[in-house]
Amino acid sequence: MQLKQIQKRIVKGFENSGEMLRRASGKTPKKLDSSVGNTADFDQHSRVNFLKRNRYATSAVAAMLLVAVSSVFTLESGAFSTEQTAEVQAPKQAILAMNYEEVSVSEKMPLIPGEKTEGAADLNEIVESSASFDAPFLKGYTVKIDGEEYGFFKSEREAQSVLDTLMAAYIADKDIVEAYFKETVEVAAARKEAGAFKAYSVPENAVEYIKRGTDQEKVHIVEAGENFWTISEKYQISVGDLEKANPEITPERLQIGTKVSLMVPVPLVTVCTVEKAIYTEQIAFETVYEEDSSAYQGVNKIAKSGEHGEREVVANIYRMNGLEMNREILNENILKEPTTKVVVKGTKVRPPTVGSGVLAKPVSRGTVTSPFGTRWGRRHNGIDIGLPTGSSIKAADGGTVIFSGYDGGYGYTVRISHGDGMVTVYAHNSKLQVKKGDKVYKGQQIALSGNSGSSTGPHLHFEVRIDGVPKNPLNFFKF
Structure with a gap:
């Protein structure tokens, strides 16, 4: 309430008190003589005697003044505070309308809110505005x-519970060194016009609203191995929302490089945490290479296998809303040293992969068990070399593989073109080690011997053809 209104109430109280004093005295004061001043017919002695005779009436006036003042600041059962001390100055008034003495009321009146008790009226929740009771x-x-401002809560405890819940989601079951909000966050007193008030905020709903925050549009470019499920997990959005934002994309046909639109929620607060973590991690082994001049270039052999080591780590992990932003290593303890891997690399220059016209033996051992020519009334288009299953079969000359696979009675077969119409054939193998289109050099291993196809025992059937005509292999090399 404004001070002017308070003053009017007090003045009215004085006017009413004057009337009461006149009635108590049973006398009607004489009219003032303006020519002789304020005390012409009522001297100081008379005023004192008058007040003594009417001390009870005077007490009644004082009581009325107290009621008048206190009524200004009392609303039903509770007093409501502007949380300030008001000094009230009454204007000069003439008691009994005789102007025998100028009276002023000046008193410090702290407007303190009363304690709210259980079951108090709803008005106890009302705070007086600084302007008026209206x-x-x-x-x-x-x-x-x-x-x-977010939310309007009935108590400070409820408002604080919102912040506590937001923080708890990121500090539970962790050894947290420090936790704080990145933004300036506080619980503050607030007020709302009673006429516009509907209901107090529910802390749980406020938590969800702040966590959800606002949506921010982003574009994600699909990488190898990704799908709608992995993308939704990465950005913490539902697969359904992802599909709604990208109606033109068929999830089952997602391609690498596809641009996926995202509406990613951005929380209104950022919880920053520093977590002290103790964990073990793998120590990768090193790989060293040694050269071998007896092996062809590109041929690598593992001389010693590598083994990973292990260490215990103490670190501070810095996160924002649970996402790791940085990691500070405080201490490391090696539990197991890694073992270095040793690889031997061949340095010998490979022979050319084009035919030279000079053939070498396709095997390093074995015996010719069936020569070229007519055999059992049938023409034999090559030679058979008996040798154990799994023996190395090598290219007789450099060239290009034109067939590698299973070929009926020939079994697992390799055919190599050496240029100028020359082709060599390697049949009845147990395993093929080249494929069609490969470039091979003379002496390169291309298969392992076996007993596949129409064969009576493990051996290599070897042919030489020039322009499609079978030739005796022994005319190209000696066995």
Whole structure:
């Protein structure tokens, strides 16, 4: 209430008290003589005697003044505070309308709110506005984030529970060294016009609203191995929302490089945590290479296998809303040293992969068990070389593989073109080690011997053809 209104109430109280004193005395004061001043017919002695005779009436006036003043600041059963001390100055008035003495009332009046008790009227929640009683407010609390208010809560405890719940989601079951909000966050007293008030905020709903925050549009470019499920997990959004945002994309046909639109929620607060973690991690082994001049270039052999080591790590992990932003290693303890891997690399220059016209033996051992020519009334188009299954079969000359696979009675077969119409054939193998289109050099291993196809025992059937005509292999090399 404004001070002018308070003053009017007090003045009215004085006017009423004058009337009461006149009635108590049973006398009607004489009219003032303006020519002789304020005390012409009522001297100081008479005033004192008058007040003594009417001390009870005077006490009644004082009581009325007290009631008048206190009524200004009392609303039903509770007093409501502007949380300030008001000094009230009454204007000069003439008691009994005789102007025998100028009276002023000056007193410090702290307007302190009364204690609210259980079952108190709802009016006890109302806070007087600084302007007038015409605009009452509800007293409550709010959560402020960078100056913006979120929610209107009945108690400070409820408002604080919102912040505590937001923080707890990222510190539970962890050894947290430090936790704080990146934004300026506080619980503050607040008020709301009673006429506009509907209901207090529910802490649980406020938590979800702040966590959800606002949506931010992003574009994700699909990488190898990704699908709608992995993308939704990465950005913490549902697969359904992802499909709604990208109606033109068929999830089952997602291609690498596809641009996927995202509406990613950005929380209104960022919980920053520093977590002290103790964990073990693998120590990768090193690989060293040694050269071998007896092996062809590109041929590598593992001389010693490598083994990973292990160490215990103590670190501070810095996170924002649970996502790791940085990791500070505080201490490391080696539990197991890694073992270095040793690889031997061939350095010998490979022979050319084009035919030279000079053939070498396709095997390093074995015996010719069936020569070229007519055999059992049938023409034999090559030679058979008996040798154990799994023996190395090598290219007789450099060239290009034109067939590698299973070929009826020939079994597993390799055919190599050496140029100028020359082709060599290697049949009845147990395993093929080249494929069609490969470039091979003379002496390169291309298969392992066997007993596949129409064969009576493990051996290599070897042919030489020039322009499609079978030739005796022994005319090209000696066995």
